[in-house]
Amino acid sequence: MSTDLGTWPEGVARHVLARVETTMAEASRLAPHLAGPAWILAHEQTAARGRRGRPWRMPPGNFAATLVFHPPGGPAHAALYSFVAALALDEALGYLLGPAARLSIKWPNDVLLNGGKIAGILLESLGIGGQISHLTVGIGVNLAAAPPPADLEPGAMAPVSVAGETGLTITPEELLTPLAAAFDRRARQFETYGFAPIRTAWLARAARLGEKVIARTTTETHEGVFETIDESGAMILRTAHGPRAIAAADVFF
Template sequence: MESTRNKLIGLLAKEKDNYISGQLLSDELNISRSAIWKHMNELKKDGYQIEAQSNKGYRITGFPEKLSENTLKWGLNTDWAGTKIIHKETVASTQLIAHEAARNNAPHGTVVIADEQKEGKGRMNRHWHSTKDQGLWFSLILRPELQPRRAPQLTLLTAAVLADALGRHTQTEPMIKWPNDILINEKKCAGILTEMQAEQDRIQYIVIGIGLNVNQEETELTAETIKKQATSLKVETGKNWSMKALFQNIITTFEKAYDFYIENGFSDIKKKWESYGFKVDQRIQIKTMNKNREAIFKGISEDGALVVEDDNGDLQTLYSAEIEWFNNKGDENVNEK
């Protein structure tokens, strides 16, 4: 049914301002006139503006901004990413639904997306405030044929994809804060949460969750977030953004980057990540269970660890630490683990 509906949208969109008869649509799609009428009503529910006139047929006069399986798929030119989309209005977390879908054999590339999350979370179970209809809250199911030890590379790949897609789409200059936050003007606008189900030698599936603040006003970011640490695309650019266009840009960019990674390995992805790395080659303060110290942030390792240079010029890798970044004035800005 989804394929038929997409073909129907395609036929109507191709004609633009011209009417297309119900009989022609029926012939092209090999379904009854009654089925055409039912599809038209469903499209109207999704927000498509459709006119119908006797002896003329149907035409689309407006396309919706409302997110749905149909609207997100229309115009999405991918081979596997997003070919199956599960859309919900309100959920506790898209991660929870994605895990359930993955356990029920949802295919590689399935996306779970919601208008609102009630219990969205980031790393360390930190709460992520997911405003209704004001951002992109979605999870992507992957079934890579990789060793589990390589799974952290997919978080870094996703961060590079988000930085690429947002920079190109919004003409901003995103940066990546290790390991999984996207910053614009040193404020967080997006986060990534990667979860995996695996055996010792193989990955069953990976769920990558993405939360992106899109059209929130600055005042909407202060109720449950710290004003100086959070932002949205609207706050940074002064304009509203189409969530459908952003989603399709991200998914299309992700598919290309993922396919390249599977074919060519992590080396180029690592370089891409480091080109967006926040505070690379600058001094940071590192807090671990044992001690506090300062070092120079040099980049990331192949397995996603933080690479730093100590005062003796020796390189070290860190897998868990609390980082404080020094701003240009020498003050400290506390960041997440």
């Protein structure tokens, strides 16, 4: 795909705000009034959270934005936009940081720089009775600083920042345009050709593919070799008891 990510995608709105509770809450509030996709970027969040409702602090200068749009298809199809988002973020960061940046994607949708976590992605759907009216894709990136170690859960991957790893200063607005452009292109590819090309591109960027990992669900811990992801986005582990599909888990290296 083209690497020219410097142009804002046509038909996509952009809202840049100084301070909000969370960009995802703001996206949910705006969703019923939007004519098309919209990105909401905030310079400060007062009640940010990560996966499974975990608190998440945002140091000044870091990136916090949410895309809200109406996805085609049902919940299973919408969930695959997690991989679209991770791939788009990887491409946008690569565009800004250059070919020397050692970027990869940790299943399901964390982006790593030099082996440390630089970004996370959170999807939430809006709707009634199993019908999705809108999907929100929240993205946080450590541009200026990584969160302090005290904020991390035990065993979590050490976070890093763009500034700390590369010495580069990138503003949230400078990241937003290539991210929006990359997401728009990958989403169009997904909607036209299905998940297969997204899956192929994602696997080419996957961290620890072919290596041993530990996947912890809310009730179980599985250890095995990360072989691939299937057509539903599940991680396929080769364990001592045979292949196992993991639909949702925290992964540890």
